[in-house]
Amino acid sequence: MRLKLDSAVEWAYVFLFAVFLAYIGMAAAMDHRLKHTFPYGFSASDAFGEIAYTEGIQELGSYKFLPFYLRAGFSDTLGFHMPISNHIFALFSFASGLEVWDSLLVTGFLYSIFAVLAMYLLVRGFSRSIALISISLAVFLYIRNFSVIYSWGQWDLVMATFFMISAAWVLSRFELKYGYMLFAVLASGIALTHITEAAFLFMFTALFFIIRIARKKSSFAEIKKLAAGGVIATAICFYYLMIFKLGYAAGGVDNTIGYHAPEWFDAALGQFGFVQFLIIGGLIVSLFLLFTGTESTALVFGVFMLLIGYTNFISSFAPRAFQTRYLWPVHLSALIGVLIYFLLKLVIKEWKTIYSILIGIILASSITYAYYEKNSGSGIMDQRHWDMLMWIRENTPKDAKIIYFYGDPYSQEAILWNQKRLSYRVSMEDFANAAKERKIKREYVVNVAAADDAELLYRKSLFSFGYHYNEVNMSEYFGKKSICYFDYFVLDRGGMQQALAQYNLLIANELVKNGAIAVFDNGVLVLKKIKVDCIEERDF
Amino acid sequence: MKKEIFEQLKKELLIIGAISIASLISFKLIFFKESFFAVLRAVAAVFWLLVLPGFFIMLYWHDELKLFERLIIGIAAGTSIIGLASYYFGLMGLHIKYHTILLPSAMIAIGIIMALNKKKRTEG
Numbered sequence: 001m002r003l004k005l006d007s008a009v010e011w012a013y014v015f016l017f018a019v020f021l022a023y024i025g026m027a028a029a030m031d032h033r034l035k036h037t038f039p040y041g042f043s044a045s046d047a048f049g050e051i052a053y054t055e056g057i058q059e060l061g062s063y064k065f066l067p068f069y070l071r072a073g074f075s076d077t078l079g080f081h082m083p084i085s086n087h088i089f090a091l092f093s094f095a096s097g098l099e100v101w102d103s104l105l106v107t108g109f110l111y112s113i114f115a116v117l118a119m120y121l122l123v124r125g126f127s128r129s130i131a132l133i134s135i136s137l138a139v140f141l142y143i144r145n146f147s148v149i150y151s152w153g154q155w156d157l158v159m160a161t162f163f164m165i166s167a168a169w170v171l172s173r174f175e176l177k178y179g180y181m182l183f184a185v186l187a188s189g190i191a192l193t194h195i196t197e198a199a200f201l202f203m204f205t206a207l208f209f210i211i212r213i214a215r216k217k218s219s220f221a222e223i224k225k226l227a228a229g230g231v232i233a234t235a236i237c238f239y240y241l242m243i244f245k246l247g248y249a250a251g252g253v254d255n256t257i258g259y260h261a262p263e264w265f266d267a268a269l270g271q272f273g274f275v276q277f278l279i280i281g282g283l284i285v286s287l288f289l290l291f292t293g294t295e296s297t298a299l300v301f302g303v304f305m306l307l308i309g310y311t312n313f314i315s316s317f318a319p320r321a322f323q324t325r326y327l328w329p330v331h332l333s334a335l336i337g338v339l340i341y342f343l344l345k346l347v348i349k350e351w352k353t354i355y356s357i358l359i360g361i362i363l364a365s366s367i368t369y370a371y372y373e374k375n376s377g378s379g380i381m382d383q384r385h386w387d388m389l390m391w392i393r394e395n396t397p398k399d400a401k402i403i404y405f406y407g408d409p410y411s412q413e414a415i416l417w418n419q420k421r422l423s424y425r426v427s428m429e430d431f432a433n434a435a436k437e438r439k440i441k442r443e444y445v446v447n448v449a450a451a452d453d454a455e456l457l458y459r460k461s462l463f464s465f466g467y468h469y470n471e472v473n474m475s476e477y478f479g480k481k482s483i484c485y486f487d488y489f490v491l492d493r494g495g496m497q498q499a500l501a502q503y504n505l506l507i508a509n510e511l512v513k514n515g516a517i518a519v520f521d522n523g524v525l526v527l528k529k530i531k532v533d534c535i536e537e538r539d540f
Numbered sequence: 541m542k543k544e545i546f547e548q549l550k551k552e553l554l555i556i557g558a559i560s561i562a563s564l565i566s567f568k569l570i571f572f573k574e575s576f577f578a579v580l581r582a583v584a585a586v587f588w589l590l591v592l593p594g595f596f597i598m599l600y601w602h603d604e605l606k607l608f609e610r611l612i613i614g615i616a617a618g619t620s621i622i623g624l625a626s627y628y629f630g631l632m633g634l635h636i637k638y639h640t641i642l643l644p645s646a647m648i649a650i651g652i653i654m655a656l657n658k659k660k661r662t663e664g
Contacts, residue, residue: 011608015559019566027570034574034582061637062630084623087636088589091626094640096585097578106582110590117612159619166616176604177658182617189620192627236624239631 006353010128013357014120017135017364018113025142026109028374029150030102038386039101039418042379047104047153049414049451053081054089054100063087072450072477073422074468080247080454083240084193085156108155112141115162115330119298122169123334126296127341132356134337136363137275140329143371145267149326151379160194161327164201165301171208172297174222180229187229188236195244196320204304211300215293246465247454260318267325273371275336279306282335285342298334305331336363385409388490388524389419395519396421400487403446405507406431406500407492407524416449423449424477424486428500435503440510442484442537448477484534489516489527510535545655549599552607556595560587593644594618596651600658621647 029041042048056067063079063086071077093103116138123131140146149157167186170179191198209226212218234241269276283306286299309328312321324331340359345351385407392402402423404410416423430445456468483489489511491504504525511527512518514534520526564583571579594614601610625646626639634642 015562019570022566023570030571032571032573034571034578057630057636061635062633063627064631083627084620087623087626087630087639088619090636091589091622091640091643092585094637095589096582098582107590110586114612114615118616121609121612163616163620166613169613173605176601178600182613185617185620185624188624189616192624193620240627 009357010132010353013132013360014117014135017138017360018117020364021113021116021138021141022109024139024368024372024374025112025147025150026106028142028376029109030105031376034098034102034106036099036102038378038383039381040378041105041151041376042101042153042381043148043151044153044380045412045414047151047379047414048381048412048418050086050089050104050153050155051101052414052417052420054086054093054104055418055420057083057086057090058093058100066451067420069420069422070417070451071456072448072452072468074456074458076458077456077468078243078247078454078458078465080243080457082156082192082195082244084189085159088159089155104153104155105150108150108158111155111159111162112150112330115158115165115327116141116333118162118165118169119330119333122165122172122301123298123337125169125172126298126334127337129351129353129356130334130337130341132337132353133340133359133363134333134335136360136367137272137329137333137336139364139367139372140272140275141327142375143271143367144373144375145265145271146326146329147375148265149323151375154323154326156194157197157323158327160190160197161330163190163193164197164204165330167201168204168208168297168301171205174225180225181232183226184229184232184236187233191233191237192240195248196323200305200308200324203308204301207304208297208300215295217295243457247457250455250457256314260312260322266322267328269328272328273367275367278336278339279332282332282337282339285339286335289338296334299338302332302334306335380409380412381415382409384522384524385415387522388520388526389415391520392419392421392488392490392526396488401485402488402490403483403486404449405489405491405504406495406497407490407504408495413449414451417451424481425449426483431503432500435499438540440507440535440538440540442535443480443482445479446481446483450477484529484532487529488519489529491525491527493523493525506540507535510538542656545599545602548602549652552595555607556587556591556611560591563587588644589622589640590615590619592618593622593647593651596648597621597654599651599655602655618647 039048039051052070056070057063060067063083065075066077066079068075089100089103089107092107093100096103116135120131120135123134163186167183167190170183170186173179187198187201190201209218272279283303286303290299305324309321309325311317400421402421404416404423404425409415410425424446427445427447434441452469455470458466458468460466491508492501493505495501508525508527511534514536515530516527516534517530518525519528560583564580567579567583568576594617595611597617598610598614622643625643626636629639630636
């Protein structure tokens with residue numbers, strides 16, 4: 001009975017802690033609303049790209065091909081990015097009735113909480129008392145800089161992290177009947193969600209079994225099961241891995257050694273504030289325990305992920321190492337728990353579950369009080385610009401070509417993919433120079449707003465692939481171009497740079513003089529070209 | 541034999557039901573600016589799509605793993621299987637709009653069949 005009560009108290013605390021995380025993370029970022037009339041809380045191009053990719057899957061029915069408006073007008077390019085997260089976002093949007101942008105935030109944040117729960121299980125396998133203390137570190141997930149990944153759209157990383165921790169847990173219970181099948185399913189999921197985590201899992205699995213072999217805990221049968229799991233996972237992932245090899249990986253891997261320093265928004269150990277000392281102390285205790293024969297997958301995993309975060313010394317690993325650090329509040333949790341528990345065990349001989357919960361509450365409250373700032377705000381999108389994008393989506397022909405002049409949100413390219421038309425942006429350098437020279441020009445330097453990753457990979461036949469990027473004249477898409485080539489012109493009436501907004505209006509007037517008509521205006525002006533000869537060059 | 545599995549399933553589904561009600565209340569509290577029905581549908585989607593398929597798949601290990609272990613790891617396994625299946629069925633031409641109903645239903649059915657088969661084999 002005592003055991004059952006302990007268990008009920010434990011899981012009630014874990015549940016309430018998860019709700020607390022949902023409150024300070026998801027609900028705060030979404031301003032305590034599930035539905036928004038435009039993508040709320042999005043702060044980077046990638047995040048808007050995720051909306052476009054997910055809506056593309058909903059629209060085309062699959063991730064076989066990417067929509068033409070994402071790929072410079074080509075409708076036969078293959079879905080090159082890892083597909084699982086976008087499929088889940090699309091399905092969740094259908095099931096919940098939420099717009100894709102709201103579904104992305106809800107699922108993105110939920111998976112971060114699921115990752116915390118999976119890590120809790122992993123640490124619990126070593127000690128429940130330690131797990132209840134460790135979980136508190138997760139508060140940092142929603143504290144800057146760790147929290148930027150949610151508004152920057154790195155939800156696939158979060159989802160893959162959850163899978164990876166779950167796979168590590170399965171490794172710790174590898175004696176399960178058909179446990180290797182479960183491991184294979186999770187490993188496949190990781191590879192098709194965020195492949196970097198699959199590489200980390202591969203390394204961790206190798207380390208895990210090296211330790212087991214060194215301690216004479218592993219058997220040949222176990223290795224055989226692991227190999228079977230690997231074969232199954234490879235078979236499941238084969239089709240996508242082929243696309244990956246031809247796409248993302250076509251450029252090869254840079255393994256040179258070179259230091260890459262964290263930049264402004266990267267996460268570093270110092271951002272844990274006073275808790276960094278607990279982590280360092282926990283690292284020392286963990287290494288001591290591991291080297292003296294203690295068996296704990298959670299401790300091995302914690303130490304391993306700390307080291308992975310420092311692989312920024314290998315060139316191609318650097319961005320991945322920095323990405324990993326955003327999830328350190330989950331990965332490293334065992335380290336703080338183990339330190340606090342073993343220190344207090346020196347004075348408290350008979351440990352009770354409630355002590356761990358109380359310490360966990362004190363730690364979580366202290367971290368929240370000291371470092372948490374409500375991260376709310378609409379991000380880089382606003383209702384006016386979103387209305388304009390939706391107007392274009394719903395009122396222009398599918399093959400319309402759109403050109404964007406100066407406007408603050410347009411610096412984030414993927415925003416424009418959401419109007420679902422082939423679009424270009426005027427280079428702001430060229431635009432500002434023309435304004436300085438007091439010239440209204442017919443030709444400006446323009447760039448197509450498209451995802452040109454994987455060199456626009458497409459399939460020529462069953463076993464033959466091509467790259468549009470290498471086969472067409474890309475100067476069509478990047479370089480000087482007459483603005484009369486476009487069907488619609490988008491010009492903001494205001495913005496952070498008033499001089500450029502004024503220049504926008506001069507161009508708009510000139511276009512109207514030459515027959516263009518205003519078809520939409522809410523402070524963001526959309527003009528439709530009527531005459532082929534759409535503008536006259538002049539000085540002003 | 542079947543009865544035993546279904547008895548355990550009944551007990552566990554009651555606990556999951558209680559968790560879903562607690563989740564609904566929590567969601568409504570933290571999303572206090574949202575309507576009840578929007579919250580209800582979102583929570584139902586979480587359980588239908590993310591929680592239940594994995595829980596049923598993990599039922600196979602009902603005699604080896606505890607409920608909360610199956611529930612949490614099940615979310616990962618379920619998401620992974622649904623994501624993979626959705627991707628490949630999409631490539632084969634089945635439009636994603638059908639996956640929301642088909643895939644979780646199929647996984648729930650497969651999970652129950654797998655658990656029953658395991659029990660049969662163990663006893664056989």
